[in-house]
Amino acid sequence: MIVVSLKFPTRKFHATPWGRQVNEGVVEWPPSPWRLLRALVAVWHHKFPDVPESEMEDLVTLLASSPPRFHLPPASQGHTRHYMPINEGSNEKRTKVFDTFVALCEDDPVIVTWPELELTSEQKKLLENLLSAMSYFGRAESWVEAELLNECSIETDIYHLKLGEPAPEGFELIKTLLPTPAEELAAWHATTLNQLRERKLNDLIQAAYAKGKPTEGIKLSKKDELVIQEAIPASVLGALHADTSELRKAGWNQPPGSQSLNYIRPFHAFASFTNRRKPDSSRKKRPTVAQFLVSSPVRPRLTDTLTLGNRIRKALMCCSKKIRQDDNTSIVFSGKGEDGKRLKESHAHAHILCESNDKFGRITHATIFAPKGFDHEDELAFARLAKRGLISNEDPHDIQMILVGIGQPTDFQRGSLQLPSSRTLATSRHWISRTPYVPTRHMKFKQADRENAVTRHRSLVRELQKLIRWELKQRDHLAHLADEVMIHLLIDQPLSGLKEAGTYLGGQWTPWLKFQLYRRSGGGQRSSGACYGFRLTFPEPVTGPIALGYGCHYGLGLFSAERVGE
Template identity: 35%
Template sequence: MPTLKLRFPGGRYHATPWGHHVNEGLVEWPPSPWRLLRALVSCGFTSQGWNDVPTLASSLIEKLASVLPSYRLPEITAAHTRHYMPYIEGAKEKTTLVWDTFANIGDGEILVHWPCEINSDETVLFGNLARNLNYLGRSESWVEAELVPDASLSTNSFNAVPHCENERRDQRYEQISLMAAIPGEDYRTWRLEQMDIVLEPFKGKKETAKLKKDRDKAEKPYPLDLIACLTKDTSWWKGHRWSQPPGSQRVLYWRPSHSIEVTAPQMSQPKEIPSVEMMLLALTTPSGNKSALPSVTRTLPQAELFHRAIVGRAGNGQSVHCPELTGKDANSKALRDGHQHAHILPLDLDNDQHIDHILIYAGMGLGETAQRAISTLRRTWTKGGVGDIQLAVAGKGRLDDLRRLPDRIGTTIDSLMGADIGAHTWISLTPFVPPRFIKKSGKRNDLFSQVNAELSSRGLPNAAVSIIPWHSENAHRLRHCIRVRKRGAPPPQDVGYLLRLTFEETVHGPISLGYASHFGLGLFIAESGDP
């Protein structure tokens, strides 16, 4: 005697009882015998390569249809969601409110037991159909099914059973109506009776093409057998004026009165989002045209624009307290954190001279507020751009996680980070703008001293500093980089340098120094071939 075990990976079972509208908010519980048989037949067509139902499958289905199954049901709660479904009326698109009611099953399991004997070939087929069953009810009602061996089963715990004649039960049970199949032999007998009535007007008449056509039309609403009934869809039997599928019948079942509970909605506790060291965003245009992305010369204004947008999102119309983004404490005073708050670094990872990614990293970590602000920002702009620039999170985590990027974009990241063991020599990727006036006299204010002071403030050792001439290879593209912030304080001098830093010991990146170093200026990469 076959028993089917059903588990719902999504924790939900979606199905509306026969004869009810979806917006009545009812759940068919348990799944009706008719629904189960139709699901098995459908699965045969989709997974077993049937063009027609084979003889073995017909025998299996008719045996299952000849009896009413019993169920072992878990306790569930009924719930629903509401949404507006679009539909077309004439030339206009309108919406209508739809209730999606479902049984919240969680990790509960349903057992369905048919009290009939099936042979070994039918058992194998039943097992194959069960393993390939993907959903039961509506398509979002995912299911995993398997055939349970008889030896491992006790039917005493089954709590939803067919009603028997003159049966009475106490208040612990309630009676419900389910749709089931008429036994195959009963259907054939009934159909023959109907055919005698339907075809009576055609008897004794001369056979003509019109007579044959009218007779076929009269026979069409009566499928040949039960298997044919199970394959007819709703539009077919409604089109032939059936009030329910041919070959089906209403049957009464007893189920526990508490089998469906309705509880007050519970507010889920938001999960704490762990801090991350960096987030990487990808930039693209709606058309996919990379040449429409901002030029690398606009590194500073793009970083400023992005920073203003995420700080606004972090505040959400209120005062902002997100020190890793603002660089300020609760009293709006600048952090003395050794530049541990966020650096916003626009990057050109595919080396086409257009900004295609933005790296946001903070030594102090990006908290929940910062992450939400960054991940929910969907677009930015650029001066002279045709339209929006779309943003999407490409990754987040530790800085070292960036090393796992694909080779086609990971090369620039590797040079930005340095090798696994670090690098001795670093060269400018964007111009270094001194944070103070350059003076010929004074040990603290010459160019080299300012660079080493910036390194020291970030916990890095001193380096030997040399200037790279502007006429050197690849330096000409940096000549036109914007070096003055639009909204922040201007630099003491609007002058940029390309530098080479040589350390006695290896150091790791990213290294970003000088004026507007938190907005992409003064960024260095490891020199090719180092170490």
């Protein structure tokens, strides 16, 4: 048996059935297996490109071979109305658009089961990874927490009926879209292929006859054959790749490679239910981390972490303002109170930390970390950011932000196929600078310390150690270890004669001075243009992230675990 659980943290599921217009106010309930399998394929493309196509095809072919059963939790139906602008010449008009959704409790899952199917160990691992990486299901507003369960303890009483079979008492029939099983798809493909060939050949004959040309010997060209072959899918995976807008333009009343089956649904499926949302005081611990993949034709290098961090912050503030009912930006993103002044807890708001895991030293993902945690509206702002991305008039390359997940730092230590385990969120005693530390205070040197290079260096090390300990005391989870941590200043790197401290980016040694060291806009306290790197050794393992100094909320002063778990 295969059992999939789908929970919706935002308590809404947005999806319109195939063949229905959004303003009809019809919602897809239960969610169609066609939509679920397309979502798995989308996650595979975006987050697991290294998984062979053959493995993905085997998985979706298996899931398409049998119609699943469902358990639907108590739900009700709601909608919002938006007046969207339509530009017609110089006169701007607006049209009313209905956004209909299913409202349900975030703790009650939709259960999808395939009672007759079994997964191999490889297929089970792949499906687990795909489901855990799925961030939304339906439209982008429908956040989802999907997982593969070992067993099903809930009765799945929503199932398909054979053609002509009446619905049981108390149930109604609902048309639901499913992929066609591979055997039926192969037969349909062969028949439809011959029909398209005959139709195209007849068109060519009619065209030649109309022009008075001979019709003997007319046959399809290689180009005609290729167009016909590409018009219809030959496999389940190919059918799931079809673009909805292109299918509608081509006149398909149903996606090729799909089938509509009658499912039963209780008449009271949308009866009002009691909202069992728990108050904040009794809910589980607030999430403190949100992680995004960074996708763009030209991704910025880690040396530009200040610029990208600043862009992400501005975008999050804009998204937060759109989400919140009071039309104000969340203080976790702005770092300012209602009076416009900086928070007394100077490091409790969001840190935007960029990291590079590729061979070119370019930013692969961004982690948003806030010690005070994120509330429900902040999580909706993350969803909005993932939908809109980063758009800038100054940068011709738009950046897409793909939400990987939201949780605690320990949730990102295991890693996945789309991202390795995060060393900035690891647990370790040994930490080393990943981006340069820029002091926020001027260092004081006595006149006697300036006499020669040896005394100047000793004084520099002493003053920097004081600054690092002071910085650590400003972080609640590190303050108790500030006086005991061992701080080693990184100055010389004896590799290939390099004499500047720095870090490896894409296999190439990059000095700290190659990094952008000041923000082009905004404030921030900094001493001078000098920058440094350190190795920190704590008396006990600590969990990241650790970001210190000027620009630490935008990615400067970031440390990486040197030895994970030690």
